[in-house]
Structures are given as C-alpha cells and as structure tokens.
Amino acid sequence: MQYLSERESVLNCAREIYESGMVTGTWGNVSVRTETRALMIITPSGMDYSLLEPQDLILLDATGKVVEGSYRPSVETPMHLRIYRQRSDVNAVVHVHSPYAVAYAVARRSIPVILEETAQVVGHEIAVAAYAHCGTQALADNVMQALGSDKKAVLLANHGLVAVGKDMAEALKVCYIVEKTAMIALHASTLGTVQALSDKDIAILNQSFKNYGQKK
Numbered sequence: 001m002q003y004l005s006e007r008e009s010v011l012n013c014a015r016e017i018y019e020s021g022m023v024t025g026t027w028g029n030v031s032v033r034t035e036t037r038a039l040m041i042i043t044p045s046g047m048d049y050s051l052l053e054p055q056d057l058i059l060l061d062a063t064g065k066v067v068e069g070s071y072r073p074s075v076e077t078p079m080h081l082r083i084y085r086q087r088s089d090v091n092a093v094v095h096v097h098s099p100y101a102v103a104y105a106v107a108r109r110s111i112p113v114i115l116e117e118t119a120q121v122v123g124h125e126i127a128v129a130a131y132a133h134c135g136t137q138a139l140a141d142n143v144m145q146a147l148g149s150d151k152k153a154v155l156l157a158n159h160g161l162v163a164v165g166k167d168m169a170e171a172l173k174v175c176y177i178v179e180k181t182a183m184i185a186l187h188a189s190t191l192g193t194v195q196a197l198s199d200k201d202i203a204i205l206n207q208s209f210k211n212y213g214q215k216k
C-alpha cells in the first residue's frame with residue numbers, strides 16, 4: 001500500500017469533521033494530493049469514518065481512474081479532481097456540511113469578512129457557487145469558477161462548504177474559520193448592522209499573517 005502518511009492525514013481529517021459536527025453520518029469528503037502531484041487520495045463513498053482503515057481510502061490518477069482501493073470513491077470526486085487539476089497551489093480539499101455556513105449557502109449570500117481571523121486565514125468573502133446537483137461535473141465547474149485562481153473557500157448553494165489549502169491542516173483550519181465566521185455574522189446580524197472589514201484591512205491582515213508565529 002502506497003502513501004500511508006497521506007492516508008492517515010485524510011482519515012484523521014475525516015474523523016475530525018465528523019466529531020466536530022461539521023458533517024453528520026457519512027456526508028462530507030476529504031482528499032489530499034500525493035507527492036507525485038498526478039494522484040490523489042480520497043475518502044470512499046458512504047462509509048462510516050470511525051470504521052475506516054488506511055487501506056479503505058482510494059488512490060486515483062489525474063483522470064479519476066482508481067490506482068489502488070476496492071471501494072467506490074466519494075461522489076464528489078469530480079470536484080476534487082477538478083480543483084487539483086486547476087490549482088497547483090492546492091494539496092488538500094475538505095468538503096463539509098457545517099450548519100452556519102450552510103445557512104448562508106441556503107440564503108445564497110456570501111459570508112462577509114467580519115473577523116480578523118477570517119481576513120488572516122481566508123482573506124476574502126466566501127461566495128456561493130451556482131447550484132448544481134451533488135456529484136456532478138456541473139457542480140465541479142461551478143465550484144472551480146467561484147474558487148478561481150486564489151480563493152480558499154466557497155459555498156455550494158443549498159449544500160455545503162469546500163475549503164482548500166496548501167496542506168490538510170490549512171484546509172481544515174479554513175473550514176473551522178468559515179464556520180465560525182458564519183455563526184458570528186448570523187448572530188451579529190440579529191443585533192444590528194454587520195460591519196465587515198475593509199478591503200484594505202483584509203489585505204494587510206492577510207499579508208501580515210503570513211509572517212505570524214515562530215520563524216522556521
């Protein structure tokens with residue numbers, strides 16, 4: 001079996017999105033780009049995350065052909081493949097159905113950049129991709145259009161949230177921050193006008209966060 005550490009990172013993330021309440025049951029899906037950059041590892045379709053073992057994950061080539069694995073890959077495989085093909089900076093994709101983000105996806109309203117951490121970690125409003133049925137190429141196309149060349153997250157209309165990152169830790173962090181931002185924006189809106197940060201402040205915060213923490 002190839003790519004044990006990548007398989008474990010996918011499994012750990014899949015368990016975490018379940019345990020944190022960002023998905024229920026077997027919904028949501030997680031993938032990582034493998035070192036060769038021509039392949040990805042993704043969760044299987046409709047299987048309980050708590051029972052999954054590393055060998056249950058599916059290794060695919062860039063065309064979506066199964067290289068290793070005996071189960072069917074996630075129904076959202078076309079979306080994951082499309083993102084890796086078009087975004088060379090993306091090495092992990094996490095798709096969740098977290099409730100506050102989905103509230104915005106149902107209202108078909110962008111989540112505004114209202115927190116410093118949203119500016120730092122995400123750096124942009126989270127827009128809503130046009131509606132298409134789950135698992136379709138049309139959904140993959142709509143998501144890619146909304147993600148463009150540099151966005152970290154996008155809402156799927158009446159469905160969920162997709163976050164991307166240079167690694168799994170970043171993609172998962174984007175999910176948490178987007179969900180928290182949506183929750184606070186919704187609560188704040190019941191108190192009055194929601195004040196978003198200015199584009200200038202977002203750019204400054206996003207840039208300065210790149211130097212945050214300890215120097216390597």
Ligand SMILES: [Zn+2]
Binds near residue numbers: 027095096097159160
């Ligand atoms: Zn979904």
